Amino acid sequence: MSPALRASLPFLVLSAAIVVVMLLIAVRRDHRMIATVTAIGLLASLAAIIAAAPAAPVAVTPMFLVDGFTLFFLALVLVASVAVVLLSHAYLDGTHDGPYDEYYLLLLLATLGAGALLASVQFASFFLALETLSIALIGLIAYPRGRAGAIEAGIKYLLLAGVSSAFLLFGIALIYLDFGTMSFAALGRLWSAAHGPTDIYAYTGFAMLLTGIGFKLSLVPFHMWAPDIYEGAPAPVTGYVAVVSKIGVFALLLRYFVLMDGYHDPSLLRVIALVAILSMLIGNLLALLQDNVKRILAYSSIAHLGYVLVALLAGGVIGIEAASYYLAAYAVTTIGAFGVVAVLSQQGSLHDTDRLDAYRGLMWTRPWLASAFTAFLLSLAGIPPTMGFIAKVYVMTSGVGTLLIWPLAALVIGSVIGLYYYLRIIVVLFSPVRDAEPLPPKAGVSWAGGLTLAVLVVLLIGLGVYPTPVIALAHETTAGLMPHQKTIHTAEILPTR
Amino acid sequence: MMLVWLILIPLLGGLLAWPAARLRAAAARWVSLIAMALDLLVLLLVWLRHAGPIEITGGGRWIAMFDAPWIPQLGISLRLGLDGLSLLLILLTIGLGFVSVVISWTEIGERVGAFHFNLLWTIAGTIGVFLALDLFLFFFAWEIMLVPMYFLIALWGHENRIYAAIKFFLFTQGSGLLMLLAILALVFVHQRTTGTLTFDYFRLLGTRMSPSTEMWIMLGFFIAFIVKLPAVPFHTWLPDAHTEAPTAGSVILAGIMLKTGAYGLLRFVVPLFPLAAIRFAPIAMLLGVIGIIYGALLAFGQNDLKRLVAYSSVSHLGFVLLGVFAWNALALQGAVMQMLAHGVSTGALFIMVGALQERLHTRDMRLMGGLWANMPKLSAIGMFFAIASLGLPGLGNFIGEFLILIGTFRVYPAFAVVGTLGVIAAAAYALILVQRAFHGPPRDAVAAPDLRARHLAVMAALTVAIVYLGVYPQPVFDMASGGLANLQTATHGVLKLAEGDPR
């Protein structure tokens, strides 16, 4: 097996899963079976990573590079996807808004898009992967056709993503116009060498590119869609949007920024710092008195992406490690939080269970679920012994090392504001039960959902107390991105000029 | 390894107490008591069986030490150490832990298991704070101790508990983040100069940095600790938190948690940043003095009994701040003594208020008065501790305050003089407390049973403690001197350079 083929094994497995699921749908529509096959496909892809790892890093056509960085985040994406699948089954099952099978197909397509994003080292593949992800997400978001909110969220996402894509493409075109290449590595050389930092085409292009990326990451000022879509989309999908799509895009941004060597360009750093600061402050402020759990989580994810940007700004090995760990923590935490919402909700109902009032006294009616939710919220707030704590410390570590005073100040202020609304939810969870508002009737948590949440909590606490494995892994994989003179040559075997 | 057990026992006890309450509520209480007893046993074993001090280069002598890797990539390890200072504070922690369990016996009737879980975890976190010698571990423990405390206030507190709990959490967490930034900055500066990334306390001692850097990093630590202490102007969370917390929460909060702030100042701020601390000392001491006066004035003005006691804590801990930054043997010993005595006396006052609230369902002194007629024991004990808190000679608080002031007088006489004036204000608020609650004409509505045996036993123990501290404090000084010597060893060389420093 050639190294390139071996390295792309996870992707091939994923694609095969797509085809298999599609064929299965054609043969027999069986929700449980399709969900199981999907989960198996994802897990097989995950297993394939182990097989692919020794071959990395290797360039698979000039468009893709499979390296440790790719595989680390791919693993993250796959784990998150599996969790979403497990959470989705019970969420979808038993409602009349079938069939459910295309849901899994779309999920796999989206995952493939996200995975491709992680491996992209060129604008064409980047853009296509991004759009594959987006288009599949639209289908997922609007999947409960019976819900006005879901449809609305779908059209909003479609149109706004379209606008942002147009900006993104225009920006890419400008960069291409300026440099004549779309390969990140080549751009990196040209950006610092041939062109001085006065070239307005490139900067304008970068800013427009950032508009597109910022939209996907829901960074301020491109953030407004996020709460609406989070609220409207079905809860597992919301978790997926919040985690998989963001991890994919962020990893891409990180790779792009490192490869193009943006760290020597104060203009670029300034733009990103501004966006990061705005995201941390405004995201948290917007969540402050919000009464809808999904919207709170949406705003909080805006802020969290701001925090990771601090790690990106810091750069260096520690910055990348910090970002990697942070995204891992973010994935576990956010999937968990939305998972709790998901197991309390059903596709068939008009809304998800997302009013804050609905969570009143959950601790006394469903202690395990509420405890898990509390753990996730504490992790979001960055409080030990959770992954969120270590993650925040890591990000701050990277920021302190590079003296990012203003972003760090925003981080601290934002975190304090953030505490307030996380605590508000916790307070509601623990407050005495009010008889007037019973929880939506639901027999119990499905075993898949319960298992998923349990595993997530164990990960959350376990890796919060003993984060060494993840850090070590990140150190060995993603951090390889940084000394790019060594690894990137492989990406330039076939120059696109 | 014994040191790890010191932290683990309450943690495990908490985990056990929660399900135990499903069997019987009393089971959780007994589990907590046993956990505390075991912890005390372990502490005594560590203390009595240590085979001579462990010498740390540049870090003094230690009774016991533990070290294991944790996150080696970041130079973080599980380093725990016990010296005289931490031993005393852990002793106080365990003692007040006992007290908290006992006084909650009847007060807490709901969700008993969860209550004891949170109680024990807070205690574990606090012990961790007193033991940690790795800055990251310290911060970890620092945070761990806050979360259960938040729940204690938010779930078992009084009317306005949510507000108070959130306020408490925001203040301490916000300042904690500042401290984290400062820790990281220190670690980075150290890495830049020596090339090793480490959070080890001993290695970070004596890190070289420019004066302005040192000052900034020191301020990060300083603010976190004086928020916790609390010192003016960061004290405003305290009255709310104290007022709304359940009695055991108030006891732990006032008796132990506030001490972590002082401990941080002692263990970290001055030894790690001696020059900056000395330069900053006048401002810090000014804050301390302001706290003494301001807290006393506010205490005098309160109608809520718990708020009064809370503000008196602000005043008392102003003395500690003063003592720490005077940084001579007298003032430091005074600060330690003040911490212990404040823990005992204020804890007792909170128990007294809690007992009153349990009986009268109010803390408003306007609705009290003349309680002596109905509850002579409670009133007498309340008065005793009020008087202890005003610093009557012969009781622990006096020793603390006097030593702090006499130590401060050598360095900054003006602060000592103003601080001494605070003693007058202390008399004002302590006596107005006695007057408004216990004296005056008895009210008809006030008819409630006096203290019962369980409370009396606790109060008797605390009384003995405070009298002991006042009459025969030398063993405490001997114990503390080892720890304080460690601290002063760390700053010794640097402070010699600071010219004309009379310490």
Next chain:
Amino acid sequence: MIHDLWLVPAFPLLGAAILMISAGRLPSRAVALVGVVPVAVSAIVSAIIGIGFMAAPPSGHAFTEILWRWIAIGGFRPAVGLYLDPLSLVMMLVVTIVGFLILLYSTEFMAGDEGYSRFFAYMNLFVSAMLVLLLASNLLFLYVGWEGVGLCSYLLIGFWYQDAANGLAARKAFIVTRIGDTGLMIGLFVLFTHLGTLDIQPLLHRAASVWPHGSAIASLATALLLIGALGKSAQIPLQTWLPDAMAGPTPVSALIHAATMVTAGVYLIARMHGLYMLAPAIQMTVAAIGAATLFVAAFAALNQHDIKRILAYSTVSQIGYMFLALGVGAWTAAIFHFMAHAFFKALLFLAAGAITMRLEHHEHDIFRMGGLAKKLPVAFWSFLIGSASLAALPLVTAGFYSKEMILSETWAHGGAVPILWAAGLVTAFVTALYIFRAVFIVFFGEAKTPIVGRYGIRIVLPLAVLSVLAVIGGFVETPNGLGGVTIFSRFMGSVFGPAPLAAGATETALLVFASLVSLSGVGLAWLLYMRPAPRFAAWTQTPSVVAWRAFFLSGWGFDVVYDRLVVRPFLYVVRINRHDAIDDVYTGIAEASRGLHRLLKLTQTGRIRWYAGWLAAGSILTIAVAVIR
């Protein structure tokens, strides 16, 4: 026996502890026993020690006993130790003996009070603390007693806690004296910082060798100690608490606020006289304050209605005499007057108590008494003897000899500035006037309030013993012209050095003159209050006189001034900041955050076009930031 000195304070402490722990469950007979016996034992032990001391003085006429190491931090090593020399011995004897008598008296006086046990607990605690104060070998340990007696004073003034006025008086007493105490405390800081010890004797020696005569630091230290003494001994400007302190039970007034605690300031200065001799300016201040106080308080006493307030102002005034003596270096005279004053003032208070306890409603107003000489002969004779001693009626009273000693030494000291002496003399006249005003009004004329009950032996015996002491107590030291007995000053010589030589003829003249002044005061009182002339009555009603009387009645308006200058501003500050203005900053920040939230929430309209607009605007913004520099 002298090695058992620690028993003297220990017994009352034990008594107090037993009474406190028993928490009122003992029968009243047992309480009385536990309350009195320890002090009695203390008195006996003191007496034995005293006899032993006089018979075979220890080397250096002083005895030190270290009980245990209290604090040892570096050079700061105050011990819990006792120090006995003639000065503390005399004080100890007076305190234990008078204390015993008063406690004995109290067993009957307080009978039936619901706080019977509490009373004796506090009293025992007081005696113990007072003894610690007197016997402490170390200033820090002395301070323990110093504050301890203050606490007991507070507790006993507010003994009848159900009346809020008593609580107020108690707090006032505690806080005003604490103001003085902080002065003392700062004084300790200064002494330790500069001399490196707080052990009294080494400290005095070191001071004498280190500090030059009249040095600024000595002045500072002594001034600070003086502030403490002023507070405790109710001297101007910290005298205002004492008249209010009469809210406590009468035996308390007798023991604490007349005989013992209030003279702690005198003891402190006498104890530290070595320091004061290094600071002549401050010593002069002591004299001046004493003179001013004795004068002011005497006039205030002249206008009181309440029998206990008369005695309270009288106490302030008499302690003024002691301060005057201290200020002119007449150390022995001050202590001598302390002793005499302890006897006759305790007697006066107990007699007053004996009167009020027999009157209906425990009447305290002298104008509602009258004609009691025949109805209460025991009280009458004791009060009369006490008054005579206070008024310093010549030859037969202790007060005469002690006051004489002070006046003559003042004259000798301040020959060039006789104003101090003049103040003392004028006050001696006023003293006779005010106390006999009381005697005549209370015991003669028409009876106005009915009498109830009868005296038991426990009332009569202490009155009798104190009456005797008030008479014979002066014979231990008499002027040259009257026998020239010098037992007391010789005994004190080891502490204060040899007594100054008297001036012969001048002294005799002064003696006669002062006697005449006292007698004329009594005579004037007779004229004014036994045979009141209508013109005098009319004169007292003229507006200006009424105003002056009100002024004196209020104790020269000190309370009003302090109220305006200190109390009200304090309360005002407390009131306006009751809710903690600093907290407003934080609530302001929180409110601002909420406002920002609401503002930002308005941008989340849910409209696609609006969102797209922001997308475009954001893009424009980022382009601008990226491009423009």
Next chain:
Amino acid sequence: MNATFYLSAAIAVLSTVLVITRANGVHALLYLVVSLLAVALVFFTLGAPFAAALEVIVYAGAIMVLFVFVVMMMNLGDAAAVREARWMEPKIWVGPSILAILLTAQLAYMLDSNTMSQPHHAIVPARAVGIAMYGPYLLCVELASMLLLAALVGAYRLAHTEHGRL
């Protein structure tokens, strides 16, 4: 050729302006087709004949037909046109225009900043495009198929109903 470019560019801009201002959906769509055709001409003048052909066939042809179909199906008749006209009141133009002008200004600033070197003036033939697509861009084409699959499945799910009606 120059003239062709300028003319078609002018037509493209003009017809686009008409697209965004027309109230009647079908009219607007037809203007859009015109605009696309004009742009196709521009492509041609820029030496991209393959792209020009695709523009005409796929864009103006397939995609726009889809639009027309939907618009017709929704029966956006005169009433809809009137409503559209009402929605486009003058003041609604203010904000968007300002934004667009700012954006244009920024881009104009960019264009003004330095003169681009002239194009290679070489036609890039369909063959070259094909080689590129099935050379380095091979996997992108594969990915594009996944994109289209996602769109297909999404559209199917959204438009399809079990009960045979929307």
Next chain:
Amino acid sequence: MTTIPLDHVLILPVLLFALGVIGVLVRRNLVFILMSIEIMLNAAGLMFIIAGARWGQPDGQVMFLLVLTLAAAEVSVGLALIIRIRHRLTTLDSDAADLLQG
């Protein structure tokens, strides 16, 4: 071939893009918004063609092709959604779709 100055050529995509932006912001009808997005995407495609022409590379045209794919995908899903909205909300007013806000 031609000698059109590149700067002149570049004006066209810029104008088209800006007009697309205006269209998105002004129109309330969802169909028109979708159309305006198409205009913007087309402008971006044009830019790729120009860039490809500048460097004489086929990459520009390939990118245009991919943009075209995206446009097609987006339109198909978009129109499907619009149909669904038309039936649920009986309006195509984008401003009416503000169920989700705050």
